[in-house]
Amino acid sequence: MKLTIPRSHLKDAVAGLSKVVNPRASIPILACVRLDAEGKAVRLTGTDLNQVTSYELQALEPVQAPVSVLSPLDALHAVLKTAQGPDIEIAPGKDAVTIVAEVAGQNIGRRVETPDIKDWPELAVPADTKPVDPGFLASLRQALTFASADDSRPLLKSAYLDVDPKKGHRIVATDSRRLSVFPCGILPLAESAIMPSTKFLNWSKLEGETRIGAGKGVFTLRCGPWTYSAKTVEGQYPRWSQVVPAYGGDRTLELSPEDASMLIKALPGLPAYDNSHEAVVLRMEGNAVRVFSRQDSKSPESAIRLESSKHEGKGAFSVGLNREFFQEALQAGFRYWEFQDAVSPLLGRLTKDDKASIHVLMPIRTIDTEVQRAEAQAPEAKPAPVPVQPQPKEIPMPKKHEEVQPAAEPGALDKILVAYESAKNAVRQAQSALAAVALCVRDAIREQKAQSREIAEVRAGLAKLQTIRV
Helix, strand or coil: CCEEEEHHHHHHHHHHHCCCCCCCCCCHHHHEEEEEEEEEEEEEEEECCCEEEEEEEEEEEEEEEEEEEEEEHHHHHHHHHHCCCCEEEEEEECCEEEEEEEECCEEEEEEEECCCHHHCCCCCCCCCCEECCCCHHHHHHHHHCCCCCCCCCCCCCEEEEEEECCCEEEEEEECCCEEEEEECCCCCCCCCEEEECCCCCCCCCCCCCEEEEEECCEEEEEECCEEEEEECCCCCCCCHHHHCCCCCCCCEEECCHHHHHHHHHHHHHCCCECCECCEEEEEEECCEEEEEECCCCCCCCEEEECCCCEEECCCCEEEEEEHHHHHHHHHCCCCEEECCCCCCCEEEECCCCCCCCEEEECCCCCCCCCCCCCCCCCCCCCCCCCCCCCCCCCCCCCCCCCCCCCCCCCCHHHHHHHHHHHHHHHHHHHHHHHHHHHHHHHHHHHHHHHHHHHHHHHHHHHHHHHHCCC
């Protein structure tokens, strides 16, 4: 009995399964793909225990009885790399599978040993799904761009599907230095869910009608021939709405599509200042808008002038930005920005009239004041001439002490970042202490072995002495 599968369909399936299956998994069966066939229907499934994905296709010939077989993902990759014919044949055997493909007009077979299919793990039942807005996947991938990449922060390495009956349904993602919110239509979910950021969900090849569902700790997505399920992240997602600033629009910048496109291409090429590869300065002064940086404090500015963008606000204004974060925000379409001052978060939107989409970006505060100039003050008015009476002796006037302004209270994102740094330092100290304990244990074991060796030598010497007859 054999399965005959179109090579193009198997190639698409392996491309998606490789986003979930780890060929170097410590458990051999998790490095395999499971094939289940009944009639002409074939389903290929892969898992790493935390997520499961399956691809459904039609075999060229029906099987007489249901078939279930395993195949290592690496073996399928290797066959597809050299196969030239339209079809791939998979024949199950005892403790092995034979994969046959046409190469240079000849059928070449490869026998691969496989684990026992009885050891295949029991997988979670997918949640019931319902259709979603056609733009859901695009919004989801955009949101995941702004999620954390740190595996130790699962709550932030995720997308939050916020189901709010009053304010609407939105997709939220943050890495504590920036926050993005995207509208997504009506989500068919009974309550909000935290969905992990995975390679499969970030995969750009997912196309077709999309359905989603969540329940009992499982999130399920169906898209075309794919069915994907993952464990939802447990915990309380940060209250993101509390960190969104409410500015009155007194100082704004609206980037034109041409300037936004130019910035996306030019930002990575600006020189770095003070060994920093991320800092640039956005400067609005008069009718001019530009983004610039310097090689060092003595070098001239390397500036990108935004000729067709518009800004509003009194006086000149400068703010430091992370060029990579700013570039990704522009790639996501955020072109309308509101400001308060050089140390407060920037508020971005897709358009001036859009209120549903939000991007909060923290400025960079470590740029040298020579590069990031403070907001220019209004020119002082020239005083009218007043007759001055001559004084017999100049009396030094006491210096006027300026009133010290209280420091601005750090925002919620700053507090999250500080707490994370504190936790990371505590973990490092714990690791250092554990390393010291391990070193002491190693020394104690070494000392014990030396003492045992000396005792053994003494006993051997005594035994020899006892054998000597006087």
